[in-house]
Amino acid sequence: MSRRNRNRAKTPHQPTGKIEAPTSAGLNVRAQYDAAGHGRRMRGWRTPSSGPNLATAGLETIRNRTRDVVRNDWAATAGTRSWVTNLIGSGIVPRPKTGNAGLKVRLINLWDEWSRVADADGVLDFYGLQTLATRSWITSGEVFIRMRPRRLEDGLPVPLQIQLLEADMVPDFDADVRHGLPQGNRIRCGIELDRIGRRVAYWCYRNHPGDRGSMVNSAELVRVPAAEMRHMFEPQRPGQLRGVSDLAPVLTKLRGVMDFDDAVLERQRLANLFTLFITRPTPEGPNPLEAIMGYDAGLGSESSVIMEPGLVQELAPGEDVKFSAPPDSGANYSEFVRSQHIGVSAGQGLPYELLTGDLKDVSDRTLRIILNEFRRYCGQRQWQVIIPMLCQPVRDEWATFAAMAGAILPSEISDARRVTWAPEAWQYIHPVQDVQAKRIEVEAGFRARSQVIAAMGEDPDEVDELRRQDAARGMRNAAASGGR
Structure with a gap:
């Protein structure tokens, strides 16, 4: 082929069968996500690229505000109570x-005896500790569980007790060098990590920093090995x-709704004050001001009218009565508050109906869908947070200390640790239909009878x-009645 023919074969109009990358001139450089743009609508959107731990800066402020709103706002109190009730109930057994x-x-007998004295503070049993730990987790975002070994002479069925520590007991601080810190380890957010990032210890206050008469000294923090402490929280x-x-995502809304509701309530309280005004014509004369003052002095105490039932009041010539007309709460007040609480409930992960008790326009079928979705979320948090971070670690330590005390044999430790945790069963929405459905499943072979019983929280x-x-x-009663 001549040079002229070879050049002609390489022109853009003659494909050579070779795939070439498009040039920048052929690209649509404006093709991108709208959310990645920097135009007028996105100009005020600040999006810091904080890491997972830098993003949690200000945890103490969030905790304090959350506890305050739970103490003083009914929606936060109801939301926390609903979560604890549905996650724990009477206990996860x-x-x-x-x-x-x-x-x-x-x-079973040994566990039942020990669970009654499991609390290191001597207040609750083990299932009460589950409730308290879950409430602290929901409110404060986390809770620490410390295993407290006891002496054999203390007389406990198993020489072990559980102590719950609020998040404040582990201060949020970082350090690479500190007295008592092993070389190569580092402290992040009050948690000691080794060279490969494993948790090896927690640095705790001796007393709660916010308690009455507490003398807090950060130089006297106690290093508690991770083997003696568990941390219950839900990483995001x-x-x-x-x-x-x-409650962190809805704290601002909760505070705003609470302030708005208080303002409306105060306005309505003032509106209920029955007020009237007496208007008089302007006196005429060479000096109107002196005339007005003289007119008032002449009336004396009769210028004010005391409202009484059946009162007949005679007014002076030219006087008129006008009643105050304060504004009411507004026709959209209830709908506005309802929409705000829908957002609050969604932010807490709760159905609006459970948070407020408002079942307006909710059918049985809709309620079943709402509860089923919520129960799936509850199961997720039970089996991914509460059981692996609280229940099973306590059970593992309990089995070890039971063997140390001679309550069980060392060869039985493995069997003592292997348990199935049974949360309290959900109540039937439609008892007859729900029981019939389970019976049909068992008869069809889709489920075992023991699975149905275990799902109800029973053995x-x-x-x-x-x-x-x-x-x-x-049979004994029948035989006894037949003999008579």
Whole structure:
């Protein structure tokens, strides 16, 4: 091929079969997400690229404001109460998974005896500690659980107790060098990390920094090994070390709605004050001011009218009465407050109906959809936060100390730790329909009967034993009545 023909083959109008990248002149440089733009609408949107721990700066302020709003605002109080009630109920109970019936009974009895004295403060049982820990987590964003070994002579069924520590007990500070800090370790947000980022210790105050008469000295922090402490929180970003309250996204709205509602309430209180005004004609004369003063002096105490039932009041010639007409709460007040509380409930992850008790225009089918979605969220938080961060670590330590005290054999520690945690069962929405549906599932082989019982928070073996006892009691009663 001649040089002229080769050049012609490379012209843009003659494809060579070779794929070439488009030039910048052929690209649409304006093709991007609107959210990535910097135009007029996005100009005031500040988006700091903070890391997961720098983003939690100001945790103490958030905690203080959250606790204040929970103390003083009904919506925050109701939201916290609803979360704790639905997550814990009467308690999340461990069910041993061992096949040894005798060992299972011993483990259940030992746990029941210990759970009554599990609180290091001597106030609650273990299930009460679950409630308190969950309330602290929802309100403050986190709670610390410290394992407190006890002496054998203390007389406990298992020489171990649990102490709950508020988030304030672990100050949010960073340090690379500190007395007592092992070389190579570092402190981030009050948590000591080793070279590969594992939690190895927590630095705690000896006393609560906000308590009455507390003398706080940051130089006297206590280093508590991570093996003796557990941290219950719900991380929102990978690498996050401390927890943030559930109410943080709606704190501003809660405060605004509370202030607005108080202002309307005060306005209505003032509006209920029955007020009237007496108007008089302007006196005529060479000196109107002297005439007015003389007119008032002549009336004396009769210038004010005291309202009484059945009062007949005679007014002076030219006087008229006008009543005050203060503004009411507004025709849109209830709808406005309702819409604000819908946003507050969504921010807390709660159905509006559970937060407020307002079931207006809610059908049974709609309520079932709402509750089913909420229950899935509750299950997620139970099995991903409460059970692995609170319940199972306590159970593991309990089994170890039970063996140390001779309550169980060392070979039984593994069986003592292997449990199925059973949250309190949800109440039926439609009892007859729900029970029939479960029965059909069992008869069709979709679920085992023991699964249905376990989902109700009960122990299948215990249910079967109670049924056998009931059957035997029924036969004895029948035989006794037949003999008579």
